[in-house]
Amino acid sequence: MPDVSVVVIVYNDAERLTAAVQSVLDQTLRGVEVVIVDDYSQDGSYAVAQGLEAAHPGRVRAFRLPENSGGCGAPRNHGIRQATGTYVMFLDSDDVLERNACRNMLAAAERTGSDLVSGMCVRVHLDDRWHRTTEWYPWIYSRTRTLESITEYPDLLVYDTLSTNKCYRRAFLLEQGLEFPVGIHYEDLLFSAQAYVAARRITLIPNHVYFWNVVEKASSKSISNRRHEIANFVHRMEIHRRVDELLAANGHTALKTAKDTKFLKHDLVLHLRDLPLLSDAYRREFARLANGYLAGIDPAAYENVNHLQAICAYLLGKEDWDNLLPAADAMANKGRLSSPLAERDGRVYWCAEHLDDAEGRRILDVTDQGFHTTPVSALRLGNRLTSYADDGRGTITLSGAVVNPLGRIAPGAGLKASLEFRARRQIGVRSFSFPVATVRHAGDSIEWTATADIGSTVRPLGIIDAVWDVRLKLTAGRDRITTRVSVGGVDLENAARLRVRPRLTRLVSDRFAPEMTRKGNLSYVLTAQGAAAVRTRTLIDSAMHGRTAGVVKRSLRRALKARRNLGSGEQKVKVYHEVFSKLPVRKGTVVFESHMGKQYSDSPKAIYEELVRQGAPFEAIWSYAGARPTGFPPEATLVKRWSWPYLRALARAEYWVDNQGFPLALAKRPGTTYIQTWHGSALKRMGFHEPRTKAQGKEGQARFQAAVDRFDHFLIRSEHDARTLAKAFRLRDEVLLRTGYPRNDALVAAQREEAQSGERVRGPLATELDIDPDKRVLLYAPTFRAGADGAVEGFEFPFDVEEFADRLGDRFTLLVRTHYLNSVSLPPSVAGRVIDVSRYHDITPLLALADALITDYSSVMFDYAVLDRPMLFFAYDYERYATDIRGTYFDLKEKAPGPVVATADELLQALAAFDEADAKYAEARQRFLTEFGEYDRGDAARQIVAKFFTRSGK
């Protein structure tokens, strides 16, 4: 008896059958038999099968159904009945098995005793020049695992619905009476669901086992082809219904919820993408079928999908096509905002309709997306094509509408636009721009019309740059917005292919055809239409694959790589060391940087301002990160971080002043003095005390050591810093400057003034923020959180900010400042009561303004202590934070000079009774300040300036 029977089914595929069968005969496992079942083919398939049987007696057997069944179910069922092996696998005549598939499946099955072993399927794209492959749900198969029941891993049933990448114990199939359904498409979905549910043990192996050959013809995208799909959709819904029945009969509610989630996330998207192109009749029929099914979906499934997926399902349920189509466009293009939105009662909604319905309000609420606070230029606005016309030769006239969300582009804003054609593969920068003749404000959209003579203006190379994308570049007031143009319902099938003149002449390609990309956007593809062009095209295609072409392509790639490398970090570091660092040091130059150029703030700013105040002779160079510097002093020279001028400035500077670290790769020359101000006392372990650093290899540690060895001076504000930071960076004692932090000089001054006069004076910042003088100011300044992999997590309020505003908004104004690695978006409803102040680079004036501080573990607590004002610690995730991999230097709960609360409720209660509770912490605050800020005496910046810049001879 063979170990494995492989059932190979075939219908009119004589050509490929042999390869499929051969992939079984070539298996490394020898005990394998082939059972070919021909579904009554009209070509020579059965003859080929018989030939294989004759050539491999005892290993191959061929069968033929008496009539065509029209599907895969009947022949596979016949194969199961004919199989004799201990295990059964299925193979389609156009696919092949990986050479070790049977051996790996059998080994896993015998090791675990599983009824079912499943391995990874690989899709091979035959129409791709390189036969590109993609793994089918690789995350399911990331490791070997054995399940006692499918309920342990619902995603397996939900996502991997194939029957062919699996090995079934034959006795299991027979005992359970498992068969494929006949007379319906998508039979795999039901069969595999049945098998998963019935199996007593399932083993997954990460091996590639099955190569699924795929041909995606361009023609299959056309509308006429799509129209047949309603029939497929009927089949699909029917299969889904049967799977649901099976799950219900077995009481698998968790599996059903997981499956419903996937339906909302993936299946629905697939169909929605094409809706703009299809007729009303199709849409109505589609909605009838889909909504019938959606009605049975577990409401809990909506909790697991993103806002757009839920919105699409909801709007489909309402058959609200006007709002659904933009939502579907946004779903296909991640991050696109394609709806004008609506604001009601301080919340932001996807559309103005359905808001009288409670469920609609819940699902359509997109306040948390922050569309109302994100700068307009950072939004990816939808831009729908409304008409397309051409002259049949080379000139097109396009009209479209860019979404104007919440009217954020004001009617008075100056509008200007251009239409850009850009080669998708950039060899050099290749783009052509056309002015847009009319752009006008039309309420919730910006309408535009442009005429472009593409035929004589756009000059593609002809080969290599075959695909060109279309973008609209819109300037509204001072905002610059770039949008892709989505085709929407505009018919491109009847549009003319434009005549073009490639640089490599019309012999290469002669037409430019408008096309819709997979995500629904407008693009143009170069094609050959004239006889000459078609001929050369064939010639080129064959030449592109030859040996000579290989050499040319390799050299071209190498040349392009060399050009890219010229601006790469590696090259820059080399030039920095070998060229710039050889130039003489320029006396009196100081390069300042705060938080890797992200801000103009902190102690470097305080030192800079002290230098300016004293009129010290020096030349200031400030480093900035990002596209454009905002908020930096205009009189200083600004250099972009990692730019050539930045590297030149660093190499030749007399002083480096920074609070975090100039690029580790840049060595400091002996003639330069590095004043490292650092940016806060430490609660979390740092440097060589961090497990991450300890775990590093020798070279990594040596590199880090070299980087911190660059510090000539390191500012500390207490002996706590000397015990923690200085040891963590292995600094010699003479490097430490016990001056305190220059950034805190202002706080010390504010505290002294207040103590003397007995009154707290609010500065210009209070006016700027329009703060009610009768309300107390709270500053909420949490630190960031990182996941296990070290990636920074997005900021989410750990309490309900609207509840805060409602309960305490009449007594307090809450300022919210996120860590500079995070950002926040507040709902419009809390305006005036809660203010986002994250955009202020420098936190010091905010600290001085705040009557009390709420933080968690941010080092801002050490600085705020200088002011001797109330502090509240909202440590809702203390366990997680304190026990995560990094560890802390001390237990915050022991030393906190204020109440430590764990829940949002406790927080609001503590705030309500703030003053009474705070009195008892006065002493603890003094202790805290002595331990962590003893050197902050208000003259740090003056000491630094005196020591390095003004004392003669230095």
Next chain:
Amino acid sequence: MSQQSGGAPGGRDIFLVSNSVDELGGVTTWSHQMARLFSERGHRVQVIGITPVAEELRQRLPQELPYGTTTLYDAHPPQARALHGIKGRLNAPERRRQASRRAGMRARAEKLSELFRAARPGAVVIVTQVWAMEWVALADTKGLTVIGMSHESYEASHKSSRAARVRRHYREVDRLLVLTEEDADLWIRAGMENVASMPNPLPFMPDSPAPRTGKVVASIGRLSFEKGLDLLLDAWADVAPRHPDWVLRIYGAGAEEPVLRAHCASLGLSDSVEWRGSTDDVLGALREASVFAQASRAEGFPITLLEAMAAGLAVAAFDCAPGVREIVTHGEDGLLARLGNTMELAAHLDALMSDRGLRDRLGDTGFRRVRRYSSAEITDRWEALMAFLER
């Protein structure tokens, strides 16, 4: 089906091919241990080395071996050097040297082929190191089962040139064996489809666990950066003050010793740390201790950790490799800390030193559980694998 299910009666012909027969190191120890175990099961074993090694790198082997050994070269063959581009093409002397190297390889491979051809049906070639595979690949292995091995973690392979050579030279072998299932999965995801895992067998299996009465934490291993003794000392600095009656005994020698001793002194630990040098009596050393600590930055399938558990000690280690996770289940038969987190390792040591009950529970469980790596179990698995590969 574990006992001699295939091959000729009286066992199989098994060839164990390594870089050399007696090079100092784990692979040689493993080869001779397996050769002895296979011989005891009635298989005919031949241990083959490609080249001889220098005297100072030679491992002492028993006088009488119950199996034969062969070395293909009389002296080490010249190094292979990759020649690139036109410059390489014009380097005539080097090209001549390499041509003669290749000819030498073919001649040695022919020697292998002769041995293989003389084998009876069902014979198996086990290649323990990928370098040796370059010769086996040139030999005639028709009718034989070829098993390749990589005796290190996936990560360690990928930090050296060996990963690429494993991929190239082991692609066509009947099975590539790595140390753990987790490493096997990683190799499979990297595109090798013929991979399985096989753990190393325990060198000894005492009848009873250590008394665990000595207030001693033991560490055994080479004194190299990789073994993380500096991290162990950092952790010890956290716990030692709380347990003044305990000592940390460090067995092993190595290049880092002076640096480590200085680090130890700077942490003020000179009184509670004993430097014992290398030992021949591992079991004896372990039985004097109650707790075993391992702070390695990288490991494959750490035999010393296994030995400590076989001796019945409670173990605490960094979870630095799949091999460690495979041997120790945290909280059941040992305690694992995240790599580099010396505070966590210190907390584990503290728990084991403070809590006699915990020490006994983990130690006893480990003592029982490591029997899955007993030489009998592992030899059974080998025989089952050789039979499976014939199907």
